Amino acid sequence: xxxxxxxxxxxxxxxxxxxxxxxxxxxxxxxxxxxxxxxxxxxxxxxxxxxxxxxxxxxxxxxxxxxxxxxxxxxxxxxxxxxxxxxxxxxxxxxxxxxxxxxxxxxxxxxxxxxxxxxxxxxxxxxxxxxxxxxxxxxxx
Numbered sequence: 001x002x003x004x005x006x007x008x009x010x011x012x013x014x015x016x017x018x019x020x021x022x023x024x025x026x027x028x029x030x031x032x033x034x035x036x037x038x039x040x041x042x043x044x045x046x047x048x049x050x051x052x053x054x055x056x057x058x059x060x061x062x063x064x065x066x067x068x069x070x071x072x073x074x075x076x077x078x079x080x081x082x083x084x085x086x087x088x089x090x091x092x093x094x095x096x097x098x099x100x101x102x103x104x105x106x107x108x109x110x111x112x113x114x115x116x117x118x119x120x121x122x123x124x125x126x127x128x129x130x131x132x133x134x135x136x137x138x139x140x141x
Contacts, residue, residue: 006032006086020068024083031064031087038062038087043080044095045071064089072099073129080133088140094133100126 006028031038039061042048048067057063066083068075073096084092100122104114 002032006082009082009086021079021082024066024079027064028082028086031062036062038064038089040064040091040093041084041087041089042067042093042095043076043084044093045069045076045099047098048093048095061090067095070099071096072102073097073126073133077129077132080136084133085136085140092137094130096130097126 030036040057041064042051042053043066045067046069048065049069051065051067053063053065064087066079076094076096104118104122107118108114
């Protein structure tokens with residue numbers, strides 16, 4: 001993906017989706033404009049966002065962290081093309097799924113039963129989203 005395609009995708013709805021989205025758009029543009037190859041890209045929720053990856057992984061090349069706390073696989077999938085596919089990392093580490101269970105936790109803490117159907121939906125959505133991410137990654141190889 002070149003910078004023109006990237007900008008078109010970034011602003012297809014004429015506004016940034018979140019503060020993080022705008023920050024990541026700017027950072028991703030730097031990699032694309034300067035044609036900096038990304039060796040390892042980490043993407044996921046708070047565990048990824050808060051993990052200080054650089055001291056551990058910089059010796060392997062250019063490392064990028066695109067973690068956003070509180071995110072579930074559905075929202076990660078929505079930004080996957082902008083934050084992963086556009087940067088064409090050699091390796092992509094996806095840490096995601098814990099927040100998919102948040103609805104189950106909220107239901108239980110509201111004193112309502114968590115049904116097998118609810119659990120199956122969480123698992124099915126997780127599997128579907130992760131499968132789609134892997135499929136998109138494979139297309140870039």
